[in-house]
Amino acid sequence: MVRTDGLLLTEDAVVEGDEIKTATNRYYDVKAVRPMLNADSFDHYECDLHFNPSHFDVDYSTYAGTWLRDDARYRTKVYIETYWAAANAEDDAGAALTIRCMYANVPYPLSLELYSGSTNDVLILLGKAKSTPLIGHDHSAYGYHEQVPITIAAIDKTAVTADKVVTQCETELRRILETYPLGSVRTLDQTRETTEILGSSTLYQIEYLMNYQRDKT
Numbered sequence: 001m002v003r004t005d006g007l008l009l010t011e012d013a014v015v016e017g018d019e020i021k022t023a024t025n026r027y028y029d030v031k032a033v034r035p036m037l038n039a040d041s042f043d044h045y046e047c048d049l050h051f052n053p054s055h056f057d058v059d060y061s062t063y064a065g066t067w068l069r070d071d072a073r074y075r076t077k078v079y080i081e082t083y084w085a086a087a088n089a090e091d092d093a094g095a096a097l098t099i100r101c102m103y104a105n106v107p108y109p110l111s112l113e114l115y116s117g118s119t120n121d122v123l124i125l126l127g128k129a130k131s132t133p134l135i136g137h138d139h140s141a142y143g144y145h146e147q148v149p150i151t152i153a154a155i156d157k158t159a160v161t162a163d164k165v166v167t168q169c170e171t172e173l174r175r176i177l178e179t180y181p182l183g184s185v186r187t188l189d190q191t192r193e194t195t196e197i198l199g200s201s202t203l204y205q206i207e208y209l210m211n212y213q214r215d216k217t
Helices: 072-084 161-178
Strands: 008-010 017-019 028-036 041-049 099-103 120-127 130-135 141-155 189-194 196-200 201-215
Touching: 008 028, 017 041, 072 099, 072 120, 072 141, 072 161, 072 189, 161 189, 161 201
Parallel strands: 099 120
Antiparallel strands: 008 041, 017 028, 028 041, 120 141, 130 141, 141 201, 189 201, 196 201
16 A cells, blocks of 8 residues: 555646655655546546655755865766767757766756756766776886766657757767877777656666776876
């Protein structure tokens, strides 16, 4: 039996799995939907809600300081944002996509960065890098081979076909790596697709590994 924390009456189309945000910034998952009739005509939906305490509005000031900058994610973020050509990734109407390049594993649902009310069309998510020391003839490290996980994510929205824009962004990433190697050959390996069903929406995601070598710090 599903616990019910609230009851929603609405004329708007709602399906099980949708997320509802109240005026007081509380988030509820829709667990059951019942169409209600007036005589023989549809009148409204009656929905059972389950409060989700893990969803909350983001305080971006947490990520505005310098404490996260001294790693490969920050260097990769600056690299991508410096050479990204907006004209190479457009929505269905031919307008430049709004791209947000950010660290992965933030303490809130990524869907909040893409749903209605957000100006973001595509997320480029940067994970923690894996570093492997390169050992020379003297048995000491002379550099590192690094792999930075990169995930491109999008959902279908007005004038945005998620599958299409994810492919465009992959092509643009490859162009940057090929055109601006910056001291090391950089390659982008596709690892897996991690698309998720989120209620009435689909979060299209593809994971990559960016490979390169760097000198010692």
